[in-house]
Amino acid sequence: MELIRASLAVVEPVADRATAHFYALLFLHHPEVRSLFPAAMDVQRDRLFRALLAAARGAEDPVALRTRLGELGRGHRRYGTLTGHYPPVGECLVQALARYAGARWDADTELAWRRVYRLISTIMIEAAEEAARTSPPWWQGEVVRHERRTRDVAVITVRPDQAYRYRAGQYCSLETPWWPRVWRHYSFATAPRPDGLLTFHVKAVPAGWVSNALVHRAAPGDVLRLGPAAGAMTVDHALGADLLCLAGGTGIAPIRALVEEAVEYGGRGRSVEVFYGARGAAELYELDGLRELAARHPWLAVRPVLSGSGPAEGVLTGELPEVVGRFGPWTGREAVLSGPPAMVRRGVGVLLRAGVPAERIRHDLVGELAAG
Template sequence: MDAPTTTSADNGTSGGGAGWFTPHTQPETTPGSEREASEGNRLAGMRPVGRTTADTETDQQRENAGQPVVTAPATDPYVPAQRSTSSAPPPAPAAPQTAVPARAEQASPDAVLIRRTMAEVAPVADKVTSYFYALLFVRHPDLRSLFPAAMDTQRDRLLKALLTAAEHVDNTPVLVDYLQNLGRGHRKYGTRPEHYAAVGECLIGALSKYASGVWHPEMEAAWVRTYTTISQVMIDAAAADELRAPAWWYAEIVAHDLRTRDVAVLTVRPNQPYPFLAGQYASVETPWWPRIWRHYSFASAPRHDGLLTFHVKAVPAGWVSNALVHRSRPGDILRLGPPAGSMTVDHTTDSGLLCLGGGTGIAPIRALVEDVAEHGERRPVEVFYGARTDHDLYDIDTMLRLQQTHPWLSVRAIIDQHAHLQLPDAIRQYGPWSGYDAYLSGPPGMIRNGVDALRNVGIPSERIRHDSVEELVGAGD
């Protein structure tokens, strides 16, 4: 990481903490801009923007199934649109009213400016994020303790969060839902309201440096207004969540079942009730890697005894996954962040469920099956369990037992090694699926191929659910 020099650190912004909210040079006032500035902390002032996240996969991502990702725009063919009937990520906020995303030619002035900034810095995104953290830790060294020792993954997450917020500047309900979840999730890091001003100051410092070719007072003012509102949504969500839930839960490992040489099933007992929905996931921190959190899906529906189960696959160079699979033992204490994710069953309908699970991505699929059974529903559930080899079908016996118990459940194994029938072909062969909602969990490549196959057989995007592929970036170890 290149440390900033004292001559270039400010780049036209204030280096004095909260003072950054006021641009040095006031832009010319346009109709409505004075009111917008004064109401910057109101949701109506939101101007979310458009994103062009590169679709990259690491070996760890391909290996790590069933672990979540940042919600992508509804126009992304790989990511499902938000459904107004779905359960919101917990703790469940009030569902925002549905809004039609604005067309490009209808973009607000602030959205146009923010998109222009992001287009300018996209080729040097790594430098932008490295410079941002350098600024943050030089100007506010007390904040360094909130972050992990290794910052590579953290840099990626910042950029993806920024791009996601930028994508939805003109789609307030989607952005607010995303930011509320982000604000609640940040509680586990020890984030406080006063930290947001420091982050905003350094963010604008980094953007102004690397977007210098297009940066001007009006652009800075647009970022100030947008970030002010973004931070206020996150602060308010965290404050509301503090009244009803802890920032994290302690959980003791009570069982450690090594299913294969690199897959373990962990059962943990939280120190207090942990509310969640089948299909969701939790962030997990181990005692061996403080401040490094990784996402793992729940492998069962909520249980009467309060125990939680996770399926963990150790991936090469994966700090957390290797610690959980090869080092952890009963009696070890983990920390859990709040539950998240919207890949949940809509119990207000009687639609069938078409479930595609690959690798440890079978964990949340199993939870969905249990959820349907516990609700006493007899809606058809079709599960395609994908694996590279027979050896990777580590939970097939459990799924087959569920099939024997529930006549509405059908389980089919699709094994790459045999190559008799690839997943897209299997979906086409066993259809039609017009009356089904689709759920996918697994490696990013499987999710992308699965979404393509589902769309090709006529299942609309709004009936396809999975945790966003981008959140799996950096969560795979």
């Protein structure tokens, strides 16, 4: 692993060039794979390198790495990725790394990379082949409801064309008809429902192609494509642990799903506390719905937190992580965090300092996977 890490450290500062070189090699020598990628490659570029870094770092936690790679392998079916595509990708990757790792590259490093790539691709291929036995590579979902909740947030409900399985707290990737092969991740905003409908909260972000199309253009009747459910921010309600939830902005979506699931399981003597942060009161678009649930279920508490305005009645003020740090104790809690990556990171820091063990803190950093 040392050889992998050392070469990555050299390539990281020139990651843009290394990745561009990788794609140039790939498309030159294997033009047949070009159609699997979006027309514009800008976001795709740093995705690949980030995924590699994550895999290299993840080797310290092989169980989590295997889970994540399995999800990646299943998810890649939606691009039309075939088993035969993996070897040429590995070959071009090694060549690109060799070129940019400079003096850090030698025969042993190359061997280490080939081994790691074989391991990664084998896990992905096996997961994809297993999924192919039971589920389609992607689902079509017809938009059946499109509600604007704020100037730039829409709540979108779709009806998948085939049964779709997921758990509260998870997310999936979505592709719109307007930006082919550009996929973005969105969390499911409700627990699985008997009618099989799926709901997402989407905020149009500056220069976000997919999010702007979903908020400003999508309408009932439009058909989206969905990848399989992924993500580890799920809760075992049967264990009955007290829950602490930190949700920032549209990060409320998976928290709302988890709260609904908790309602289905019943209180069972445990408590669920939700800190829901936004910049202004108008952006707390799920607050009324959550307050209704809290009024019916005494084990549920919802605390709105505003970071962009002065004190207001019934509302806490400040950045969400710091506000959570002022409350507590949180030692016995299971914690879930969802929102902007900076919020999630700072939130994790606050919770660790408050004595919550790392293994009881769950998040997926969806924002990091998928801006736009």
